[in-house]
Amino acid sequence: MTAGPVGVAVIGAGAISEAYLRNLRTFPDVRVLGVADLDEERAHVKARMHRVPLSGDVDAILGVPEVEIVVNLTIPAAHAAVAMAALRAGKHVYGEKPLTLDPGEGEKLLAEAATRGLRLGNAPDTFLGAGLQSARRAIVSGLIGTPVAATAVMQSPGPESWHPNPEWLYQGGAGPLYDMGPYYLTALVAALGPLSKVAASARQARPHRVIGSGPRGGTSFAVEVPTHVMALLDFVGGAAASATFSFDSPAYTASVEIIGTDGTLSLPDPNTFGGPLRVRGNRDGGWRELPVEGTTVGRGIGVLDMARALRAGVPHRASGILALHVLETMASIIGSARHAEFRHLRTTVPAPEPLPAGWDPHEATLG
Numbered sequence: 001m002t003a004g005p006v007g008v009a010v011i012g013a014g015a016i017s018e019a020y021l022r023n024l025r026t027f028p029d030v031r032v033l034g035v036a037d038l039d040e041e042r043a044h045v046k047a048r049m050h051r052v053p054l055s056g057d058v059d060a061i062l063g064v065p066e067v068e069i070v071v072n073l074t075i076p077a078a079h080a081a082v083a084m085a086a087l088r089a090g091k092h093v094y095g096e097k098p099l100t101l102d103p104g105e106g107e108k109l110l111a112e113a114a115t116r117g118l119r120l121g122n123a124p125d126t127f128l129g130a131g132l133q134s135a136r137r138a139i140v141s142g143l144i145g146t147p148v149a150a151t152a153v154m155q156s157p158g159p160e161s162w163h164p165n166p167e168w169l170y171q172g173g174a175g176p177l178y179d180m181g182p183y184y185l186t187a188l189v190a191a192l193g194p195l196s197k198v199a200a201s202a203r204q205a206r207p208h209r210v211i212g213s214g215p216r217g218g219t220s221f222a223v224e225v226p227t228h229v230m231a232l233l234d235f236v237g238g239a240a241a242s243a244t245f246s247f248d249s250p251a252y253t254a255s256v257e258i259i260g261t262d263g264t265l266s267l268p269d270p271n272t273f274g275g276p277l278r279v280r281g282n283r284d285g286g287w288r289e290l291p292v293e294g295t296t297v298g299r300g301i302g303v304l305d306m307a308r309a310l311r312a313g314v315p316h317r318a319s320g321i322l323a324l325h326v327l328e329t330m331a332s333i334i335g336s337a338r339h340a341e342f343r344h345l346r347t348t349v350p351a352p353e354p355l356p357a358g359w360d361p362h363e364a365t366l367g
Contacts, residue, residue: 004367006307007066009034011058011082012073013046016096016299020071021050023300028364030069030307036061058082062089068310069094069119071303076173080105083120087112092310094121094303097182099323101173103331103347106324113320119310120320124183125302127190128317128355129273130294135258135265136191136354138290143279144260147192150233150241152184152270153255158227158247164214167221175225176245177202177330183270184243185326187256191267193237194348195329202226202337205248231333236348273298297361304361311366317352325349 008030010017017035024032034054037043047055054064061067062085070086072079072095080100083093087109099106099122113120126132139147154176160166169179189195204227211219228248233241254269263281268274275292295301302318309316325347332343 005031006068007031007033008069009061009067010071011036013037013042017073019299027304029366034061092119097123099327103328110320121306121318122323125318127186128301130292130296131268131275133294134292135267144265145262147239147260149259151257152243154180155246155249155253160209161212170223176247177229181245187270192235192239193351196236197234197342197344198332199342200231200333200337202229321349
């Protein structure tokens with residue numbers, strides 16, 4: 001078995017690559033070897049900024065033998081093609097969410113990875129952060145009794161007010177459900193286990209949006225997806241949840257509550273890695289804050305967990321099958337909203353194992 005830090009390369013030098021590169025370079029168990037992008041100059045600039053030795057096009061980076069894991073940060077429409085190319089080049093792949101645009105493409109990636117003996121991982125990795133890991137431990141400890149229900153709400157005005165190029169966030173594979181839903185749905189699956197069926201309703205507030213900032217401010221663009229999605233979720237273990245994902249609210253709301261037989265747990269924003277985490281027992285007069293323990297480093301801890309698991313020969317937590325289950329859930333929500341019917345899920349996944357106590361991204365464990 002190969003020893004030592006795991007070689008990693010990033011494909012896609014867009015905005016999200018900044019957080020990944022900044023964090024990955026601080027982990028002694030990975031070595032960031034390259035950055036690739038369709039715009040090679042953008043890849044060169046990003047590599048220079050983060051002192052990454054190699055940069056160029058995708059083929060050049062995939063040809064580097066020392067690269068073991070490719071971190072796929074391309075736009076959603078390119079996720080499947082780039083991931084498949086990396087797998088066929090013999091690389092393990094960790095991708096940004098969603099896994100692909102549709103479950104069928106995701107299944108092909110999982111099959112390809114299995115055939116080649118390679119790993120497939122996927123964001124979000126926020127459920128590995130201190131806040132949601134502490135919530136998981138609280139549930140397992142019996143703090144709120146048996147979980148019976150949950151509510152999840154993400155509402156915002158939409159990203160066009162601050163994003164200089166927001167059009168893709170209103171196209172297929174995005175919108176509030178596909179853009180933000182993975183954080184909330186992954187947090188719920190990590191806490192409550194896999195889903196069995198869903199039902200939903202969806203609306204689109206207006207057919208066009210206007211870019212609110214940057215050099216293209218004032219430009220109008222078409223909206224292709226629902227911008228307000230409401231879902232009912234049934235879990236295999238017996239719990240149920242309601243979830244709302246919206247780009248139509250003037251105020252930002254990020255809320256997840258898990259209701260148990262003995263109390264309610266209020267989780268942190270699932271798009272973050274820290275707290276606060278609060279609990280209110282059935283006989284309590286108010287909320288009390290719980291300690292939050294674990295890492296709050298941010299984007300990239302899923303890649304690190306995958307690298308460590310690769311060396312140890314154990315499963316990684318932000319897995320391809322978890323991402324596929326969440327993707328099928330989202331596709332089923334859209335299908336249910338379109339056809340006004342419950343949709344049963346075909347995929348399933350065990351709740352990911354919690355991180356061990358003392359898991360430290362900045363501690364060298366691989367020699």
